[in-house]
Amino acid sequence: MAEKLQKRSDILTSARALFKENGFHNTKMEDIAQRAGVGKGTLYEYFKNKQEIFDETCIEYVELILEKVEEISRMNISFNEKLLILFKKRKNSMYEDFEKSPIDYIMSYKNIISEKVVKRLFDHILDMNKIMIEIINQGKEEGVVRKDIPSEIIACFVVGTLGEYFNLKMYKQESEFNEEELIFNLLFKGFSVK
Amino acid sequence: MAEKLQKRSDILTSARALFKENGFHNTKMEDIAQRAGVGKGTLYEYFKNKQEIFDETCIEYVELILEKVEEISRMNISFNEKLLILFKKRKNSMYEDFEKSPIDYIMSYKNIISEKVVKRLFDHILDMNKIMIEIINQGKEEGVVRKDIPSEIIACFVVGTLGEYFNLKMYKQESEFNEEELIFNLLFKGFSVK
Amino acid sequence: MAEKLQKRSDILTSARALFKENGFHNTKMEDIAQRAGVGKGTLYEYFKNKQEIFDETCIEYVELILEKVEEISRMNISFNEKLLILFKKRKNSMYEDFEKSPIDYIMSYKNIISEKVVKRLFDHILDMNKIMIEIINQGKEEGVVRKDIPSEIIACFVVGTLGEYFNLKMYKQESEFNEEELIFNLLFKGFSVK
Amino acid sequence: MAEKLQKRSDILTSARALFKENGFHNTKMEDIAQRAGVGKGTLYEYFKNKQEIFDETCIEYVELILEKVEEISRMNISFNEKLLILFKKRKNSMYEDFEKSPIDYIMSYKNIISEKVVKRLFDHILDMNKIMIEIINQGKEEGVVRKDIPSEIIACFVVGTLGEYFNLKMYKQESEFNEEELIFNLLFKGFSVK
DNA sequence: CATGAATGAGGTTTCATTCAT
DNA sequence: GATGAATGAAACCTCATTCAT
Numbered sequence: 001m002a003e004k005l006q007k008r009s010d011i012l013t014s015a016r017a018l019f020k021e022n023g024f025h026n027t028k029m030e031d032i033a034q035r036a037g038v039g040k041g042t043l044y045e046y047f048k049n050k051q052e053i054f055d056e057t058c059i060e061y062v063e064l065i066l067e068k069v070e071e072i073s074r075m076n077i078s079f080n081e082k083l084l085i086l087f088k089k090r091k092n093s094m095y096e097d098f099e100k101s102p103i104d105y106i107m108s109y110k111n112i113i114s115e116k117v118v119k120r121l122f123d124h125i126l127d128m129n130k131i132m133i134e135i136i137n138q139g140k141e142e143g144v145v146r147k148d149i150p151s152e153i154i155a156c157f158v159v160g161t162l163g164e165y166f167n168l169k170m171y172k173q174e175s176e177f178n179e180e181e182l183i184f185n186l187l188f189k190g191f192s193v194k
Numbered sequence: 195m196a197e198k199l200q201k202r203s204d205i206l207t208s209a210r211a212l213f214k215e216n217g218f219h220n221t222k223m224e225d226i227a228q229r230a231g232v233g234k235g236t237l238y239e240y241f242k243n244k245q246e247i248f249d250e251t252c253i254e255y256v257e258l259i260l261e262k263v264e265e266i267s268r269m270n271i272s273f274n275e276k277l278l279i280l281f282k283k284r285k286n287s288m289y290e291d292f293e294k295s296p297i298d299y300i301m302s303y304k305n306i307i308s309e310k311v312v313k314r315l316f317d318h319i320l321d322m323n324k325i326m327i328e329i330i331n332q333g334k335e336e337g338v339v340r341k342d343i344p345s346e347i348i349a350c351f352v353v354g355t356l357g358e359y360f361n362l363k364m365y366k367q368e369s370e371f372n373e374e375e376l377i378f379n380l381l382f383k384g385f386s387v388k
Numbered sequence: 389m390a391e392k393l394q395k396r397s398d399i400l401t402s403a404r405a406l407f408k409e410n411g412f413h414n415t416k417m418e419d420i421a422q423r424a425g426v427g428k429g430t431l432y433e434y435f436k437n438k439q440e441i442f443d444e445t446c447i448e449y450v451e452l453i454l455e456k457v458e459e460i461s462r463m464n465i466s467f468n469e470k471l472l473i474l475f476k477k478r479k480n481s482m483y484e485d486f487e488k489s490p491i492d493y494i495m496s497y498k499n500i501i502s503e504k505v506v507k508r509l510f511d512h513i514l515d516m517n518k519i520m521i522e523i524i525n526q527g528k529e530e531g532v533v534r535k536d537i538p539s540e541i542i543a544c545f546v547v548g549t550l551g552e553y554f555n556l557k558m559y560k561q562e563s564e565f566n567e568e569e570l571i572f573n574l575l576f577k578g579f580s581v582k
Numbered sequence: 583m584a585e586k587l588q589k590r591s592d593i594l595t596s597a598r599a600l601f602k603e604n605g606f607h608n609t610k611m612e613d614i615a616q617r618a619g620v621g622k623g624t625l626y627e628y629f630k631n632k633q634e635i636f637d638e639t640c641i642e643y644v645e646l647i648l649e650k651v652e653e654i655s656r657m658n659i660s661f662n663e664k665l666l667i668l669f670k671k672r673k674n675s676m677y678e679d680f681e682k683s684p685i686d687y688i689m690s691y692k693n694i695i696s697e698k699v700v701k702r703l704f705d706h707i708l709d710m711n712k713i714m715i716e717i718i719n720q721g722k723e724e725g726v727v728r729k730d731i732p733s734e735i736i737a738c739f740v741v742g743t744l745g746e747y748f749n750l751k752m753y754k755q756e757s758e759f760n761e762e763e764l765i766f767n768l769l770f771k772g773f774s775v776k
Numbered sequence: 777c778a779t780g781a782a783t784g785a786g787g788t789t790t791c792a793t794t795c796a797t
Numbered sequence: 798g799a800t801g802a803a804t805g806a807a808a809c810c811t812c813a814t815t816c817a818t
Contacts (some may be wrong), residue, residue, distance in 0.1 A: 023305030025219040108302035111217030164354025190384035413607040463680030496690035552742025567748030578772035
């Protein structure tokens, strides 16, 4: 039984890697089976079809990120520290599994993910948005974040800045500045001359 | 002759719409032909193959955005006004053709666009980055933008915030706030309590 | 009018060269047109379709060879001399237009030539056979060729030997012997020890 | 396993028959599959593509003939008997599988067989030529064949005569003569009056 | 007459899915 | 349960032929 779950998980791991590498249509069921170390027919013992495998990998992707963010949210630390950890986590995973924000991920695959899975994922996005809002609210309570702007908008502001920053890092050389500090400075103080 | 260019353009328009709607692999050559009002064989008079059609639509997509941003950059108006126009343009096209930032667009299709076209598009991204930097520099000269942060980072900050904001708008209801004002306030002043 | 015939001939010349080089199915109408220096549509002014062009080139091929053999047959020279000229003609055209004997030519293309043209060509083959027989008969009358073997069989014997000889020459180096003399010696005296 | 080889062989048998009947370009993959009693996709389990199937049938064709000739060469019989067997074999297969000499076969398909397979086949032709030469040499040793003519030339003489004879038989009625005897007589004694 | 842009029937090939072992 | 050989629908692309200019 545990073995069954293990094999299922192996298949998903294999599939996720291949989908990420080659996209949905350039990944063959045969490839997934081979990489997972099972026969082609076995895939159909664990999943209805290719679509279902893909859907599962998408759900996993988004849920894993959600989980990580939730974990950070639940930590017993200050707002500033949470923000720093979010930044670091994103940075470390950049060239690994989770280089795309969930929403970009979904947008990339909107023509491929099943309609009903898209809905479920969008719900997760909203969940994540809520968690970000909670973190922002913590900042407000701690007197670190302005209270005159809805937390929702601030969340957007933070997530967007980080996301774009890492996007650019993907195809530009390492810069000479201490960019982490600069980004945080911008988030806190904005770009206007005081 | 003008007619030849027209037909080529018709095909690209048809293709772009279908690729956007259904993705590359779910768009059949027959569909493109039908929508463009030509025969299947005609597509091959104007393009080498499906890949080339797709590549062209990608190039068009990114070049058109680049062009628009360039246009704004060349306008004889203040930094603040340019920022506002960028925001408005992005907002208006949200549910139309250009809902994705060029970089998200490329990332979505990285397994589909030809290698050499990806390179060309990344160059455009850098061009666009340069233009944003020029706009930021104008803000610095006008004494509106802080000079202690590299323009490159600020560009990232502005573009990311706007991008994420519009991403979220795509699947959330219209809010009650005057969000435009709030976003700008954040960009200028940051989220920290003064 | 003469111009019309000229253009028709140009097309056939172009077609024959391409068919020989690339075969029927790898020769495109466009190629024929281009090489003949006319438009693609023009081909259809002079020929019903691709098949007809091909058929014509085949007919030309076989008729030209037939003509040459007839010409030799009509010459006012001895059997021995005729045999020598046949040999020389075949040798000279070996790497040129007429490297295949008519019958090999037809066999190569039996799936491509129109049924009715095949019949016509086979008639030509029989005509050619008859001419060969006449030449053999002349040899008999001159007292040079044995009378106890039907001329038909001797014709076969001569044509086959020459044909195979030139076939082999096509992919083997030039030999050191005076092969011409040896071949003739064989034809005249056979291979048995006297 | 044996079954796998069997199916592969079935496909080749089906393909060879169809190629022979209709040529390469008029034989559809669907036809081959149907005649072999398998699905279209199955062809691609056993062969890379149509070209490979064709190449294999060509190789088989030439190798089978080579094998038969080798077999005759190895027999413990006299030169005269070998010559007779060669004649009989060729005669019997005339309207069956092997109606064309290997070289004619290759020449017919020179635009279709893969370059590298053509080379391989030409090597077989040379092998076959060597075997014929050995047979001729045996005749010389037995004192039946003249020693003043290179065996290579005599081989050409024998093969060509037989080939042409059977070519002609293909489209002419059965004759009244004992042609076998006449042909052999010619080969041995030539056509000159003694 | 001459042309070549437009066409679409028809071919090869791929690959998700099935099912007998 | 696990497998992978077999399948055939579906997609891309070619090219002979047409016909408006």
